[in-house]
Amino acid sequence: MKIKDAVALITGSSSGIGAAIARTLAEQGCHVVITYSRNQSGAEAVSEDCRNLGVKALVLQADVAQDADCRNLVKATLDQFGQLDILVNNAGTTKFCNHADLEGLDKQDFLDLYAVNTIGPYQMTRAAEPALRARRTAHVINMASIAGLSGIGSSIAYAASKGALVTMTRSLARVLGPEIRVNAVCPGFVQGEWLEKGLGEEAYAKLLSRTKAAAPLQDTATPESVAQVVLGLLIGGDLTTGETVLIDGGAHLGPAPGRR
Template identity: 30%
Template sequence: MNLKGKVAIVTGGNSGIGMAIVLELARQGANIVIDYVVHPEATEELASQVRALGDRCIGVKADVSQVAELQNLVAAAVKEFGRVDIMVNNAGVETRTSVLDTTEVQYEKVMNINLKSAFFGTQLAAQQMIQQGGGGRIINISSVHEDWPMPGNTAYCLSKGGMRMLTRTAGLELAPHNILVVGVGPGAVATPINAGTMNDPELLKKLNSAIPLGRMAKPEEIASLVAFLAGDGASYMTATTIFADGGIMQSSPGL
């Protein structure tokens, strides 16, 4: 087990990609802090699955768009487990609105949940990792849209573009502490965030036919990459993004 005894925080950890990451890190031996904002029962069920794997786990309710709540999240991890080795900034939302009609409320929601949370999540986790010593891993769940424009989803693309530079810049700043910062850029993944597309057979067919591998990713196919990046095999990777997108970025401009 690659991550035996490590302590990982996963934000937005009780559904979709976050849930798959929680389970995969736990399979690799990590103790887990599941951050969530809704569905405490899903968090408790997931925590039971982690415990059944032989690892320790707590759920912490924290809205990561609020720095004070992020501070509580990191403090809860340290109180329970004494340290933080892996921070996965995964929580994210989108509004599917264009630059012409995105409201201030929508803009701030997307930027605060997607980017501000990752910025301060990185800061707070890194401060703890420096204090405890021995380095650490910060993994930002970005998107192909950190590079790839998506008309009709402007604020989301902006937030992920910001995450791209957070990963690169924080990766350089934190390298002397052996804290590695890596982005993961999924393509289309079958999770609740894509319910609209998945429930529309025409849209789903169009999407699948644009993906060279012919289908959306399963959340587990993103989680396995995150577990690799959290482990010893990725000890020389920092300040960059790894894409897991079924080839779509190379083939379908303007989907």
């Protein structure tokens, strides 16, 4: 698709991966809608960065677990820009809990994570469907995780919610064509503040080192490298839908035999 002068709505884009995606698309001349749940100052900073790149940027507050908020996001986008070409369902949450600690999660934890990580993308896609179809060549990118494919990650509830998102991506891809392509991006370990805060500085550093050493490419994802994959799907993926793209330096493959 043509990125320049397109309009992208990126949920959860006040920091981290979402912010990197917004900046990357703005560099290509794409107007952006920045959404946040609590971090307004972060969202405003990302918006300013995007405007400095010569595009228009709109900042909106929303909780994607609330259907009314999802519908309002789309309406505000159309009121401002008159079109919507790209939806990036990036907003997400977790609870850090050792997988062996089955008592560490309860029913409400699962419901809270599913509400944002799985139901939120569904509600956003449903709200955006008419506007996306009207553009004829539109994209939905769901930010899933390797946790949803391998059953790893910050908690069992998180892995389950992202696994459901991967499955939902395939379901939506079947019914939203031919105008809308729906794909999932699955980062592995992503360097940055989110994981460092959740794991603690020492555990984060150890896991980063182990993950890099085990990956064939001996590196892990950053928000910026994830954003580049999203950009690639948008620019070159008009015949790609229902797919899941892993971004982990090949860590899911295991180390190469005989590597020294």
